[in-house]
Each structure stands twice: as structure tokens, then as C-alpha cells.
Amino acid sequence: MLFLGPMARALRSWGRALPILGLLLAEVTEPQAAAAQEVIKLTPAQVERLGVRVAHPVSSRTDQTLPYPAQIVIPTPQLWVVSAPAAGMVTNLAVARGDRIHPGQPLVTLESPSFVSLQRDYLHALAQEVLANQQLKRNADLFEGKAVPQRVLETSQTEARQASIAVAERRQMLHLSGLSDEAISRLTNEALISATLTVNAPQAASVIEVAVSPGQRLEQSAPLVKLARLSPLWAEIAIPAANIRAIRPGAQVEIEGYATPGRVVLVSETTDAATQTILVRAEIPNTGELHPGQTTTVRISFLSAGESAWEIPYSGLVRRGEQTSVFVAIPGGGFRLVAVTLLAEDQDHIVVSGPITDKDEVAIGGISALRGILSRPGAGQ
DSSP: OTTHHHHHHHHHHHHHTOOHHHHHHHTSOGGGSOSSTTEEOOOHHHHHHTTOEEEOOEEOGGGBOOOEEEEEEOOGGGEEEEEOSSSEEEEEEOOOTTOEEOTTOEEEEEEOHHHHHHHHHHHHHHHHHHHHHHHHHHHHHHHHTTSSOHHHHHHHHHHHHHHHHHHHHHHHHHHHTTOOHHHHHHHHHHOOOOSEEEEEOSSSEEEEEEOOOTTOEEOTTOEEEEEEOOSSEEEEEEEEGGGGGGOOTTOEEEETTOSSOEEEEEEEEEEOTTTOEEEEEEEEOOSSSOOTTOEEEEEEBOOOSSOOEEEEEGGGOEEETTEEEEEEEOTTSOEEEEEEEEEEEOSSEEEEESSOOTTSOEEEEOHHHHHHHHHSTTSOO
16 A cells, blocks of 8 residues: 555646547546457447537548549650652642541642652663663673673663662652652653642541641641541549559559540559659540540549449548558447548548448547547547
């Protein structure tokens, strides 16, 4: 008794110094702390005095994130620019921005002195090839009759080969200028040189931009028209860095108001320093309802092993380091701290997965008081 008396007096002095919240917490005596860790026993009156409020978790749609804003963009591999194959002046524009075009459709007509020179050079190379082949045949006959040495025959063979290479080169230059094989064959047979050059569409696409106007003079390789294929498209989504762990390549993406889902094709490895967000890119098949440049809202499915996702108010989240938990009401009065996986969050709500259901009551008010009880010695950690 002589040993316990001073300790009891010290405890009574400490108890008188506690603030009002401490007095409320003191009602939860050590016998009331459950044997299992992180379980708090409370009476209904204590719950009311601590200001604890509860709510039922709401099933999150098909294990999807909260909605995120996204922008629809054209995939860079589906963009290309049609350039002027030769210097000249634009005489006609056959398309406008937004047009859908088919392969071989005329886009721009040019008048080009350079194009005239290309055709002339091709015809000249053809003539030189004919002469070289004739000379080769003549020297081959003379060599058979031993009228000329072998050196002369070999020289003729080399000249004929060089003439053939020059023709192939000039033909390829005409191809690069936009002439088809049929047009080159017609030029070969008829030798009719044209000053007009028509630039055709290389494949089916949509016109994104027209960079020239009639009467404009251009240098070779100057951009004429920008084209793009508009299916599939990309949805670029900025995800807060804290939520990125729940998103993986291959996850399904649903766009608000659009029936066809897409798939995540990229989760960036870098974070935007200004916004602290990470780029997630999804590929979306386009049936004509999506338009590059538009903003929309998307939800991303979680790649979980059959777990359900639950949405609760943000105020119910308990963070301790990297661990996230919620307080779940238990039969008989009180709460149990349940570890959950944070899948998504915004300023009002969180989406979590873990051992909770829509029948559970999750604390969304009085969280500080419940954490204070757990922090008391003997009340569980």
C-alpha cells in the first residue's frame, strides 16, 4: 500500500489535467479495448459525444475509377503531311479542311517548271539508253567477227549499264513527283511534256489542315495538306500521382456518352512537375462520334483479382504513412480499423478495395477522436 499510494495520487493529478476530449476518451477504459488490435469498443452515448458519423460504402461502377477529364487527340503515327514534290505555283485546291478523301483523289494542282525539267531529263535518259544499247549490239557483233578487241565490248557493256541506271533514277524522280506508272508509261510512249502537276492522296484519310492557297508559290517539299486517319484515337488522361498505382496498361477505359470502350496503352513513367499528374493514354476505336480536340470524361477499370471497389466520402480515409484504412462499425458497439487499398481519390470521394461491403457502416466523422483512442497506451495500435 505504501508503494501504490503515490502512484494513485499521480494518476489522479494527471487525470485532472486532461482536456475535455481526454475526459471523453477516458470513458473507454482498458477493459473495453478488445483483445484484437485496432478494435475500439464504444457505447452509443460515447459515439454520439465523440461526434462519430457513419455512411454505407457505395459500389463503384464495375471496379472503375472516379471520373477523370480527358482530351481526344490523333495518334502521331496516323498523321502525315503531303508536301510539294517540286517547286511551283498552286493553281487549284481540290479539298478543304474536314474533307474525307480516298486513295488517289486529287488534292492540289501545281504549275511547275521543275516538273517540266524532270520529264525532259527522263526522256533524255531514255534516248541515251537506246543509243547505248545499239552501240553495245554493234560492238558485240564486231567482237564476234574479231573486228574489235574485248576492251571495246566491255566499255560498251558498262555504258549500257550506266544508261539503264540513269533511266531508273529519272523514273524514280517522276514517281516522287506524284506520277503513276500509267502516267510514266504514257510519257514514255507519247513524249508529251506537261507543266501541270497534280498531287494525289496517298491513302484514305481526313483533311486536318490545308497549308496553301491558290496563287501561292512554293519551294520543293513545302507542306501542302496535313492528313490523318481518325480511327483509332487516343484519349490522354492526367491522373494524380497518388492514384496511379491502381492503373495498368491493358485496363478498360469507358468514355462518358460513348458506347465503345478502349484500352490503356501507356502509363507514363514521368510526373508533370507543375500539376503532379501522370499521363495515361488510352486507345479508343472511333465510329465517328469522337472528334480530335474535344474534352470528355473517362473512367478506368482496375485490374483487380475479382475484388469489389467501394466509394466513400473523402473524410472517412485514415492515412498512416503509406497505409490507408477506414473505421468500420462492429456488432455490439465500436469500430474496427480495416486496411484498404486506395484506388482513386478526389477532393470529395475516394474509391477503395478491401474487406468491406455495402452493408457495413464506415465512419466519416469523428475520425480524429477514434484515432486518438487508438493512440492511447493499451488501446491497440
